[in-house]
Amino acid sequence: MTTMTEASVREFKMPDVGEGLTEAEILKWYVKPGDTVTDGQVVCEVETAKAAVELPIPYDGVVRDLHFPEGTTVDVGTSIIAVDVSGGTAPAGTGPAVEAPAEVPVAPTATPAAAPAEEKKSVGSGRQPVLVGYGVATSSTKRRPRKGPEVAVPQASTALQTELNGHAPVAADTARPLAKPPVRKLAKDLGVDLTAVTPSGPDGVITREDVHAAVAPPAPEPVTAPAVSVPPAPVPAYDAARETRIPIKGVRKATAQAMIGSAFTAPHVTEFVTVDVTRTMKLVEELKQDKEFAGLRVNPLLLIAKALLAAIKRNPDINASWDETAQEIVLKHYVNLGIAAATPRGLIVPNIKDAHAKTLPQLAQSLGELVSTARGGRTSPAAMQAGTVTITNVGVFGVDTGTPILNPGESAILAVGSIKLQPWVHKGKVKPRQVTTLALSFDHRLVDGELGSKVLADVAAILEQPKRLITWA
Structure with missing residues (x-):
């Protein structure tokens, strides 16, 4: 039977699968x-604040x-799985590895402040595979020993230590307070x-509350007052049969934070127009009958997206962002068109990269892939980054219109209401027309x-007369 050593155990840490995410x-x-695993094999599915990966x-x-x-929920950088790469076998249910040092030191010489430096020392030169959020690993690193059975450390007698050191031994305080880096x-x-x-x-x-409490001023001495019998206020009880509490996390938590940041950072203005979209x-x-669109998703959203792209081409300054740090307006010479999608995990906004350069059939294909991927919960974090302008179709829910909130980092968002048959003045006569x-x-x-x-x-004009796409797009 092959004996597993700590040198043969690899700890796989939770990577940052997005931009600056801290947990998953x-x-x-x-x-x-x-179980036996191979390089590149998927071992788990995690949900970040942006998507499931x-x-x-x-x-x-x-x-x-x-x-x-x-x-x-695990912090980025925390080991989530241990794998023995020695070629041996591990019994099912084996607990975490206990990393015992090769020899027991008589007295510790490294201080906690030196720990980060120790972890950076190179112990090998082999290059490891690159994983999202990790970069190129040029060397393996030493890991902090896990807690395990305490090993009795032989100590010299007090008299001998006094003779060697010139003074009585001092007891080392090895109990380091437990706290996360931000709290420290x-x-x-x-x-x-x-x-x-x-x-x-x-x-x-x-x-954090413990730290703040440690620096808070002492509470004033209570003033003795005549005892008054006051019945305690009733505490409302949580009735599980009448209420359900759902933890705020993942995509929904990120969406809420982004919307608050957008609403209270960018001054929003919303304008409306009602348009005849019968043509x-x-x-x-x-x-739908054209052979070039065979097998593709063709719906009103496709032409609305194409109309918005044409309007941006005629008015390129709308496709920009506000850089608060540099105090600059950043004009984008490309359009990454975001499409708001409702999924079981919450609202996400993946975008079609370089949508401005796509033909109508190509745009239809990209829209179909975006929607099916979002509904299947397979949207990657990269697909939701670097958007420039967004469309949200509230009409699919039977809603006439709304006042959409900007996707953070973008300057405009178009909401599309439901398309209904309504009386409309057309060529001087009131006729039933498709209106939105x-x-x-x-x-x-x-x-x-x-x-x-x-x-x-411009968007309204194109939807009223789609032939304008021939000259405007």
């Missing part, structure tokens, strides 16, 4: 302890331990000694009323 929830494990393992071996169960930084900024703070978090972890609806039916209402919200810091009005009017 483990949705599902596809392997268990004892499958994680491949970057080496071959046998699964030794799964450090977290499904449903656990807060304590350092406030000048709080974490060893003197009483932890209130689970498993003795010091929280557009006829063109949709004709395109469009709403364009824009960032008033860089888009004034004239520019926003021109873009909305």
Whole structure:
């Protein structure tokens, strides 16, 4: 039987699968302890604040331990699975590896401050596979030993240590307070000694509230007052039969934070226009019969998207963003067209890269792929980044219109209402026509009323007379 050593165990850490994400929830494990895995094999699915992502393992071996169960939210950089790459076998259910040092030191020489430097020392020159969020690993790193059975350390007698050191031995305080890096930084900024703070978090972890409490002024002495018998206020009880509480996390949490940031950062202006789209609806039916669109998704949204792209081409200043740090307006010479999609995990906005350069059949294909991928929960974080302008189709829910909130970093968003048969004056007579209402919200810091009005009017004009696409697109 092959003996597994700590040198043969590889710890796979939770990567940053987006831009600057700090945590992810483990949705599902596809392997268990004892399973054999190969380089590139998907071992689990995780949900970040942006999307659900499958994680491949970057080496071959046998699964030794799964450090977290499904449903656990794990910080980026935390090891989630241990794999033995020695070629041996691991029994199912094997617990976490206990990293015992090769020899027991008589006295510790490294301080906690030196730990990060130790982790950066190179112990090998082999290049590891590159995984999203990791970059190129040029060397393996030393890992901090996990907690395991305490090993008795032989100590010299007090007399002998006094003779060797010139003084009596001093007891080393090896109990380092438990706290996350942001809490340690807060304590350092406030000048709080974490060893003197009483932890209130689970498993003795010091929280931000504990640090603030340590620097809060002492409570004033209570003033003695005559005892008054006051019945305690009733505490409303949580009735599980009448209420359901759902943790705010993942895509829904990120969406809420983004919408708050957008609403209170960019001054929104929304304009509306009601338009006769009867000719557009006829063109949709004709395109469905066109052989160039065979097998493609053809619907009104396709022509609305093409109309918006044509309007942006005529008014390019609408396709921009506001850089607060540099105090600059950034004009985009490309259009990454976002399409708001409702999914079981919440609202997401993937975008079609370089939509301005696509033909109508190519745009139809991209729209179809975007929608099917979003509904299947397979949208990647990259597909939701770098959008420049967005369309949200509230008409599919039977809604006439709305005032959409800008996707963060974008300057405009177009809401499309439901298309209904309504009485309309056409060629001097009242006739039943297909009518819809469009709403364009824009960032008033860089888009004034004239520019926003021109873009909305151009979209409406194209939808009323689709043949304008021939000369405007």
